[in-house]
Amino acid sequence: MAYFKSAVFVLGLLFVCGLVQAQSPNAETTVGSTDPITDPITFKFADEDTAGAPADVESEEIPDGESFWSQSTEDVEGPVSETSMDSFAESQDYTDATPNEPTPYRDDNAVIFDNAPEGGNVTTADEEGFDMTEDDDSPSTASEDSESDLGAASFAKYSCSTGNPVDDCWRCDPNWASNRQRLANCAVGFGRSAIGGKNGRIYVVTSSRDDNPANPAPGTLRYAVTRPGPLWITFAYSMTIRLKNELMITSFKTIDGRGVNVHIAGGGGLTLQRISNVIIHGISIHDIKPTGPGRIMTSTSHVGNRGRADGDAISIFSSKNIWVDHCYLARAADGLIDVIRGSTGVSITNNYFTQHDKVMLLGAHKDDSIDRNMHVTVAYNIFGPKLVQRMPRVRFGNVHVLNNDYTSGWGIYAIAGSEDPTILSQGNIFNAYKGSKQVTKRINDGGNSFGGPKNWNWRSEGDKFLSGAFFTSVPMKWSSQSYGKTASCSARPASMVVGMVRGAGPLNCRRGARC
Numbered sequence: 001m002a003y004f005k006s007a008v009f010v011l012g013l014l015f016v017c018g019l020v021q022a023q024s025p026n027a028e029t030t031v032g033s034t035d036p037i038t039d040p041i042t043f044k045f046a047d048e049d050t051a052g053a054p055a056d057v058e059s060e061e062i063p064d065g066e067s068f069w070s071q072s073t074e075d076v077e078g079p080v081s082e083t084s085m086d087s088f089a090e091s092q093d094y095t096d097a098t099p100n101e102p103t104p105y106r107d108d109n110a111v112i113f114d115n116a117p118e119g120g121n122v123t124t125a126d127e128e129g130f131d132m133t134e135d136d137d138s139p140s141t142a143s144e145d146s147e148s149d150l151g152a153a154s155f156a157k158y159s160c161s162t163g164n165p166v167d168d169c170w171r172c173d174p175n176w177a178s179n180r181q182r183l184a185n186c187a188v189g190f191g192r193s194a195i196g197g198k199n200g201r202i203y204v205v206t207s208s209r210d211d212n213p214a215n216p217a218p219g220t221l222r223y224a225v226t227r228p229g230p231l232w233i234t235f236a237y238s239m240t241i242r243l244k245n246e247l248m249i250t251s252f253k254t255i256d257g258r259g260v261n262v263h264i265a266g267g268g269g270l271t272l273q274r275i276s277n278v279i280i281h282g283i284s285i286h287d288i289k290p291t292g293p294g295r296i297m298t299s300t301s302h303v304g305n306r307g308r309a310d311g312d313a314i315s316i317f318s319s320k321n322i323w324v325d326h327c328y329l330a331r332a333a334d335g336l337i338d339v340i341r342g343s344t345g346v347s348i349t350n351n352y353f354t355q356h357d358k359v360m361l362l363g364a365h366k367d368d369s370i371d372r373n374m375h376v377t378v379a380y381n382i383f384g385p386k387l388v389q390r391m392p393r394v395r396f397g398n399v400h401v402l403n404n405d406y407t408s409g410w411g412i413y414a415i416a417g418s419e420d421p422t423i424l425s426q427g428n429i430f431n432a433y434k435g436s437k438q439v440t441k442r443i444n445d446g447g448n449s450f451g452g453p454k455n456w457n458w459r460s461e462g463d464k465f466l467s468g469a470f471f472t473s474v475p476m477k478w479s480s481q482s483y484g485k486t487a488s489c490s491a492r493p494a495s496m497v498v499g500m501v502r503g504a505g506p507l508n509c510r511r512g513a514r515c
Helices: 002-012 144-156 165-170 180-185 221-225 369-373 480-486 494-500
Strands: 029-031 121-124 201-205 231-235 239-241 253-256 262-265 270-273 276-281 284-288 294-299 302-306 314-317 320-325 328-332 337-340 344-349 352-354 356-358 360-362 375-379 387-389 393-395 398-402 415-418 422-426 429-431 440-442 458-461 464-466 470-473
Touching: 165 180, 180 231, 180 253, 180 276, 201 221, 221 231, 221 253, 328 356, 398 480, 415 422, 422 480, 429 494, 440 470, 458 470, 464 494
Parallel strands: 029 201, 201 231, 231 253, 239 262, 253 276, 262 284, 270 314, 276 320, 284 328, 314 337, 320 344, 328 352, 337 360, 344 375, 356 387, 360 393, 375 398, 393 415, 398 422, 415 440, 422 458, 429 464
Antiparallel strands: 121 470, 294 302
């Protein structure tokens, strides 16, 4: 009954995930050459064992029922994995990126609270993933049959009928290439206001070079992302771009890789710093290295000295209205996606993550209380083989994790946090067949515990648990205010997830055909 009431309330908030209905006007196209766009090259994921999982990571054992604060204020170094990361399977246009060497895992597990905070509830399931069971005091969780009522009305209106509201919004249109900017109407979740380069010109990247980050040449990606005003950036042909330094992106830009096979690899990553309204769609970002220091153009009005970049694939710093959709992310020197220092209004959807230790950091420091206002949606992603932790790891903020595929397991944990974050997990599939059985970790990093983990609002609803996986929630503490902070859009039943995420990562889109 408690779950039913919650579901009714969430349905009342469906306007939060409503799609913008305005249509984009015809956009002017700017190109670096008159060459037509070539036929796309089929995107290929790494030739990896899809049943694989991160190498076992030894970690400090914590006695059952014992709660303690670690003296360490940082993550603790763990052992080096004995299993090297698989290299990226080279497609016909990808020949020069080199996988990073495996690095020591910094083990968040060494600074966790007890497995079940006092008063906490464990949500679990049997080995087959059915018959949800909880403690008597836990909020009840609906079966998958009753869950289907939650999304039935929304599901019925989508023409593609996959249940994935982003894909159902545009993928069934065979004329997507002549109306690319329609994509900007399709964002859901907290990043739904990200319009990117909507209503701006279309700029076609014609060169993969990045010879001079301080003075980029016309036709390059760096030239495009540093122009003023809205731009919708596409690519003339499949290419691999090795960035000499981090790519500083300005506001109101869309990077749209549909129709070709675009890799950002072997060099710097993407940085979004103190900007707004950016969409990153349909590209592969992998094998990212630390870069700098160096002089970099950050806009047409500023060229400055930048320090050394850590090697994040995507770093979102003090920015808002950001949408990362249908990308492939793997093997970076630091994180795959960092959302930090007051960033908010972010949606991370339909991506394929693989072969990495620290996947997604939402809030970088124990003293960054500005992240109390952070709102992030993590939806419809595949967390693939050889991932260890941070899917995501949250400080302070408000995060909605829904309809993701965790069936490849995790090494240490899937979802973790500190500094009293609010986390709502709905309709995900968690498979703990290898590594820790516990989905969640409550971490002590030396920051304010806000009364201890028993007071942190973490809740699982309608999640499916396999191989003994379990999620530690808080007792009946959830209110309309809690849902208002985290329920960014309507979750579908976990039974639909496999179909909803089937297209995660860059899509093989061809002109005149549905993607």
